[in-house]
Amino acid sequence: MRVLAAMSGGVDSAVAAARAVAAGHDVTGVHLALSRNPQTYRTGARGCCTVEDARDARRAADVIGIPFYVWDMAEQFHSDVVDDFVAEYAAGRTPNPCLRCNEKIKFAAVLDRAVALGFDAVVTGHHARLGPDGLLRRSVDLAKDQSYVLAVLNRAQLDRAMFPLGDSTKAQVRAEAARRGLAVADKPDSHDICFIADGDTRGFLADRLGNAPGDVVDATTGAVVGRHDGAYAFTVGQRRGLGIGVPAPDGRPRYVLSITPKSNTVTVGPAEALDVDTVTGVRPVWIGGDQPTGPVEAMLQVRAHGSTTPAVVELTDAGMHAQLHRPVRGVAAGQAMVAYRPDPAGDVVLGSATIAG
Structure with a gap:
């Protein structure tokens, strides 16, 4: 089959592309340029969105021996992932940008373009399995399993997807990368949100949503127990950084129970209320x-x-x-x-x- 390998610049996608070649497929590598200005996204060997990552992906493609291209998808990524992330927080919800990126970018925009160019499938370095029956399954490495963030894909998208790493642990993937001479074998994994350069989600949101002071209210007593600068900075279940100035009557910790954007209120209460x-x-x-x-x-x-x-x-x-x-x-x-x-x-x-x- 003609296969398009999405190469982030990390070890997983590099080994996935190499395995697709080893399986006899006609493979072309592509790196997605997702940042309008790569210098504003996270820098260093983190595996997503930076200039260094594009270079690492190109070097991996050279070692594997496959053609390599860079696709500029920055505008669509900003609209479908970054803007959606900000809007969801503004609405009092807690989005998962990896879910949205898989749904809107990697297995919608990229897959659509790949099919239009005559490719049969898209291969990625996700840790998940697709069996002969076509069903999506967890990876054998449960610590790295990504089936949760792939579960938003529909049947047609999964039918054109390939996840070669699902039968391997991360340690096995790194060892294979080293054997293949891939320089990314020891590259650190990415754990943070790729488009928040310093990892400060609250600051990122504040820059875009502004200062919006409101009350922190105790669910049990109805009393105002603190103030905040923006309800978007909180998530359900959060315990630290609540800005509470009044101790609870029972002395127990309080947690965020709900966020109400309309009244700009954060409601807190005991753990069991969650x-x-x-x-x-x-x-x-x-x-x-x-x-x-x-x-x-x-x-x-x-x-x-x-x-x-x-x-x-x-x-x-x-x-x-x-x-x-x-x-x-x-x-x-x-x-x-x-x-x-x-x-x-x-x-x-x-x-x-x-x-x-």
Whole structure:
């Protein structure tokens, strides 16, 4: 097959491209230039969005022996990922930009362009598996598994995707990169948001949304216990940096329970007030076989790198509804709810939706 390899400049995408070549595919490498000004994004060997990353990707393509191009997708990335990130926080939600980038950029814009150019599939360095049955599964390396951020993809996108690293641990990927002579073998992983250069999400949002003072209110007493400079700086479940000047009557820590942009209020309370036993999502995607006509048992994950909880999941006219068998804490609107098949392995993705709030 003719395959387009998305090469970020990191070790994972380089090894994924090399494996695609080894499997006999006709591979072309492409690096996505996502920053309007690469110097304003994170610098250093971090694996995404910088000038250094483009150079690392080119060198890896040279070693592998494949053609290499750079595609400028900065405007679309800014519109679909960065602007969406800011708008979601302004609306009191907590977005996951990696989910949006996979959905809107890597497996929409890039895949559409690849197909138009005659490519059969796009290969990436994501740690996930696609079996012969076409079902999306967790990586064998659960610590690096990225099926959660890929669960937003639809069936047509998955049918043209390749994830060669899903059967390997990260240590095995690095060792293979070293054997292949790839200079990125020891390059650090990227953990932060790629378009926030200094890692200061609160400062990034403040620059774009401005100063917006408001009240921090105790859910139990209704009393104002503090002030904030912008409700967008908080997320559900947050404990530190709340700006509370009045100790709780019981002396226990308070957590962010909700964010209300309309009144610019952050509501705080005890940890147990975070418990929820139902979760509702919008824009559902079902990829685990035929779409169910009624409730199904599943294992539900509601945050990246979080654990799963048994639940009954049902698709409705409004989206996806999950009734949890036991409460979970810190469910934040804007994140994804991802349902996995409830078999012993628990690694097959059934579907996903964006948590409403």
